[in-house]
Amino acid sequence: MIRAIVTDIEGTTSDIRFVHQVLFPFARKHLEPWLTRHQHEALIAHSLDDLRQELGQPQASQAELITALYAFMDQDRKSPALKALQGMIWRDGYLNGDFTGDLYADVPPALRAWQQRDIILCVYSSGSVAAQKLLFGYSDAGDLTGLFSHWFDTHVGGKREVTSYRNIQQQLGLPPQELLFLSDIHQELDAARSAGWHTLQLVRDQPDTGSTHRQVASFAEINPELLPI
Ligand SMILES: CSCCC(=O)C(=O)COP(=O)(O)O
Numbered sequence: 060m061i062r063a064i065v066t067d068i069e070g071t072t073s074d075i076r077f078v079h080q081v082l083f084p085f086a087r088k089h090l091e092p093w094l095t096r097h098q099h100e101a102l103i104a105h106s107l108d109d110l111r112q113e114l115g116q117p118q119a120s121q122a123e124l125i126t127a128l129y130a131f132m133d134q135d136r137k138s139p140a141l142k143a144l145q146g147m148i149w150r151d152g153y154l155n156g157d158f159t160g161d162l163y164a165d166v167p168p169a170l171r172a173w174q175q176r177d178i179i180l181c182v183y184s185s186g187s188v189a190a191q192k193l194l195f196g197y198s199d200a201g202d203l204t205g206l207f208s209h210w211f212d213t214h215v216g217g218k219r220e221v222t223s224y225r226n227i228q229q230q231l232g233l234p235p236q237e238l239l240f241l242s243d244i245h246q247e248l249d250a251a252r253s254a255g256w257h258t259l260q261l262v263r264d265q266p267d268t269g270s271t272h273r274q275v276a277s278f279a280e281i282n283p284e285l286l287p288i
Pocket residue numbers: 067068069078082137142145183184185186187190191194218
């Protein structure tokens with residue numbers, strides 16, 4: 060029996076194009092002036108120190124850090140410091156009404172139905188927990204943060220690493236066979252399966268021929284009571 064469902068965001072609950080064509084360009088455009096304005100605030104200074112550590116350059120200047128951040132963005136590197144800073148920049152965009160958090164139309168009704176069946180709902184994304192809460196808090200369908208009880212980002216580990224799913228399982232205090240991970244990326248699902256979890260792949264555009272996971276095109280096709288099939 061599935062007791063908890065952990066969902067990815069990009070490509071799973073939300074269109075990849077929203078992340079790559081709206082969120083990422085917004086963060087890139089605002090990065091430099093935003094950092095100049097906020098660099099002395101404790102949270103931002105802390106993220107910049109994390110970035111210096113990631114780079115192995117404890118004395119890196121502000122200009123060097125900005126160059127590194129642009130390079131990380133070019134590589135879509137899942138750097139915790141970059142992800143923390145992007146989340147803080149996106150906050151202004153959500154608050155100003157520049158965009159709302161994109162969700163596929165099938166996502167909110169499915170989440171509500173699962174919650175009504177007492178299934179624990181969680182998010183696991185490379186985006187920071189703060190960024191996850193903004194996306195669901197300012198979503199196209201209103202504030203959905205109340206549907207989720209746990210939020211995980213790369214502080215538990217990378218999404219293609221088995222240990223990350225073991226860490227999440229320990230935090231949830233449930234056996235792995237009661238956990239279901241939803242993602243569009245089969246390498247992430249491979250890691251979850253290796254940790255003993257159930258997996259389902261969201262294929263929003265076309266099937267993934269390189270995958271060994273069960274594939275569905277929408278959340279409406281998922282009935283946790285029927286798993287495993
Ligand atoms: C919180 S939405 C932004 C997602 C993000 O920043 C990202 O890098 C997506 O990575 P994922 O591992 O969730 O595909």
